[in-house]
Amino acid sequence: MPSVEERIARVEELIGTHSDFPKPGINFKDIFPVMKNAEVFQDCISLLTEHVEHLTTPVDAIVGLDARGFIFGPLMAQRLNIPFIPVRKAGKLPGETIKYSYQLEYGSDTFEIQKSAVHCRQRVVIVDDLLATGGTMKAAAMLLKSLGAEVVECMVVIELTSLKGRDKVPAPLYSMIQYHDI
Numbered sequence: 001m002p003s004v005e006e007r008i009a010r011v012e013e014l015i016g017t018h019s020d021f022p023k024p025g026i027n028f029k030d031i032f033p034v035m036k037n038a039e040v041f042q043d044c045i046s047l048l049t050e051h052v053e054h055l056t057t058p059v060d061a062i063v064g065l066d067a068r069g070f071i072f073g074p075l076m077a078q079r080l081n082i083p084f085i086p087v088r089k090a091g092k093l094p095g096e097t098i099k100y101s102y103q104l105e106y107g108s109d110t111f112e113i114q115k116s117a118v119h120c121r122q123r124v125v126i127v128d129d130l131l132a133t134g135g136t137m138k139a140a141a142m143l144l145k146s147l148g149a150e151v152v153e154c155m156v157v158i159e160l161t162s163l164k165g166r167d168k169v170p171a172p173l174y175s176m177i178q179y180h181d182i
């Protein structure tokens, strides 16, 4: 079995970079090539899952963020045999919901969660593909906290450290791969 470092290196090798997408000045990190390699995609899910298994606080549910957090969250939840909870872009969820608007690296948006999605004091981990300015992850954590959940950790595959998003996130943050130059 390859080491954690070897498996992380294999994931990193497949991450694409596109300058000036979706706007001039943005260096876009593309996670989708990782999914084209079944073995490396498995490695990526295993690494995220193993990280959750090694947390000292037991985790009751995985929360995934619309849209790219939905690639990782359900697979992690299945492996861990715990529920998956979606946070969606506004206007997609029926029933009673709460919303939180936020800025991200190249725009703004609103997140929404069903009030019934989470129990008070439920211990959750939030997962997304990437942390840039941290606006997205902060919005998700605020929604979960306002419903009484305990956000044990926020997890991303990619962190763009120079944007200091980590400082905005109101919970511990784990990133698998860090880019310091953009």
Ligand SMILES: O=P(O)(O)OC[C@H]1O[C@H](OP(=O)(O)OP(=O)(O)O)[C@H](O)[C@@H]1O
Pocket: 065, 066, 067, 068, 069, 103, 104, 105, 106, 109, 128, 129, 130, 131, 132, 133, 134, 135, 136, 137, 165
């Ligand atoms: O740290 P931030 O500056 O807030 O940016 C990070 C967010 O931006 C991207 O999502 P995007 O809103 O582009 O939506 P998508 O997942 O639907 O592509 C990415 O998947 C993160 O969710």
Ligand SMILES: Nc1ncnc2[nH]cnc12
Pocket: 026, 027, 028, 029, 030, 104, 105, 106, 130, 132, 133, 160
């Ligand atoms: N630079 C970036 N690459 C990919 N997704 C992003 N979301 C916000 N900033 C991003």
